[in-house]
Amino acid sequence: MNILAIESSCDETACAIVKDGIECLSNVVASSKDFHEKTGGVVPEVAARKQMEFIVPVLNEVLQGDRSGKNIDAIAVTTGPGLAGSLLVGIYAAKTLSFMWNKPIVPVNHLVGHIYANFIKKIDMNEIQPFLPEFPAVALLVSGGHTDLIYIKNHGEYVYLGGTLDDAAGEAFDKTARLLGISKYLGGVLLSKKASECENNLLKGRLPRPMINEDNYDFSFSGLKTAVKRMVEMENPPVDTVACEFENAVVDVLVYKTMRAVNKYNARTLLLGGGVSANNQLRNRILLESKKRGISCFIPPVSLCTDNAVYIGSAAFFNYTEKNIDEINANPSLGIMDKF
Ligand SMILES: Nc1ncnc2c1ncn2[C@@H]1O[C@H](COP(=O)(O)OP(=O)(O)OP(=O)(O)O)[C@@H](O)[C@H]1O
Numbered sequence: 001m002n003i004l005a006i007e008s009s010c011d012e013t014a015c016a017i018v019k020d021g022i023e024c025l026s027n028v029v030a031s032s033k034d035f036h037e038k039t040g041g042v043v044p045e046v047a048a049r050k051q052m053e054f055i056v057p058v059l060n061e062v063l064q065g066d067r068s069g070k071n072i073d074a075i076a077v078t079t080g081p082g083l084a085g086s087l088l089v090g091i092y093a094a095k096t097l098s099f100m101w102n103k104p105i106v107p108v109n110h111l112v113g114h115i116y117a118n119f120i121k122k123i124d125m126n127e128i129q130p131f132l133p134e135f136p137a138v139a140l141l142v143s144g145g146h147t148d149l150i151y152i153k154n155h156g157e158y159v160y161l162g163g164t165l166d167d168a169a170g171e172a173f174d175k176t177a178r179l180l181g182i183s184k185y186l187g188g189v190l191l192s193k194k195a196s197e198c199e200n201n202l203l204k205g206r207l208p209r210p211m212i213n214e215d216n217y218d219f220s221f222s223g224l225k226t227a228v229k230r231m232v233e234m235e236n237p238p239v240d241t242v243a244c245e246f247e248n249a250v251v252d253v254l255v256y257k258t259m260r261a262v263n264k265y266n267a268r269t270l271l272l273g274g275g276v277s278a279n280n281q282l283r284n285r286i287l288l289e290s291k292k293r294g295i296s297c298f299i300p301p302v303s304l305c306t307d308n309a310v311y312i313g314s315a316a317f318f319n320y321t322e323k324n325i326d327e328i329n330a331n332p333s334l335g336i337m338d339k340f
């Protein structure tokens with residue numbers, strides 16, 4: 001089954017064609033990120049206008065000029081969470097194609113999508129790992145707006161274990177990068193690069209590991225950001241050392257609580273998803289811990305960690321919920337457990 005997937009929840013306009021939920025046949029992403037750098041954050045109106053500008057060229061490129069839809073069996077579209085104006089552009093493109101081509105339309109929760117980046121066939125497959133993730137699994141979703149731990153019994157059977165009570169991990173990276181003068185917008189990658197320049201972390205253990213010892217699966221990162229601010233004001237340490245200690249603190253908590261969930265729920269598989277799963281330290285440490293426990297660990301390639309439509313096509317295939325065109329609506333505040 002070939003699914004044409006459309007993702008437009010924020011500042012990426014993305015379309016992909018995915019075969020049987022696992023094979024990426026075509027993948028195009030346009031981003032309006034550069035326009036938001038100037039303002040230090042996404043202006044929803046600007047993001048929506050850019051979605052309108054990009055959607056037709058991106059669709060045209062992914063379809064390679066074939067506008068008949070003859071090779072497409074269904075259309076998947078992100079319905080939330082995200083910015084209303086941005087979501088609507090993708091949703092109306094999907095509804096129009098569904099109507100014109102008389103093909104089914106499948107709504108997808110963007111957060112569930114992030115996790116399904118792990119079901120896409122990798123080009124250089126690790127032969128030791130089984131190709132498709134097996135259940136039960138524990139998934140750690142770490143993105144710009146969300147940090148959630150989920151127990152997955154099977155496709156579509158999700159149990160929410162916990163999540164952030166305030167800032168998401170990506171948000172904490174971005175706000176701290178700004179505070180340290182590293183970058184005004186989406187500074188996670190640059191903060192991590194700066195952290196890697198630190199050869200000797202003289203601040204080791206000086207920042208808190210929030211909620212690490214609490215007997216739950218929740219997180220809190222806003223206090224960490226404040227602790228960085230106070231440390232900088234009082235001591236003015238080298239930026240690379242603070243960045244290193246900050247990254248260590250976030251990764252310590254994420255890894256510790258995730259592995260506790262893996263143990264408690266006897267997961268066979270650990271799945272990582274969302275933009276922060278591009279973080280090298282998180283990837284390495286999660287892999288190492290999974291190896292120690294003898295479970296398989298899936299981490300998306302860096303290109304599939306941030307927003308794209310490939311994982312939307314995969315999530316649609318494995319959680320197939322066909323809807324009438326009239327039932328498809330934008331839901332900006334959809335949570336990971338919410339049904340459509
Ligand atoms: N190497 C990295 N280290 C740390 N953070 C990173 C890295 N790469 C990307 N990020 C962070 O990932 C986030 C973007 O991820 P993503 O695109 O999944 O978020 P989003 O789509 O904006 O949010 P959501 O999916 O929750 O709606 C940003 O906060 C960015 O700083």
Ligand SMILES: [Mg+2]
Pocket residue numbers: 110114143144274275306307
């Ligand atoms: Mg996202």
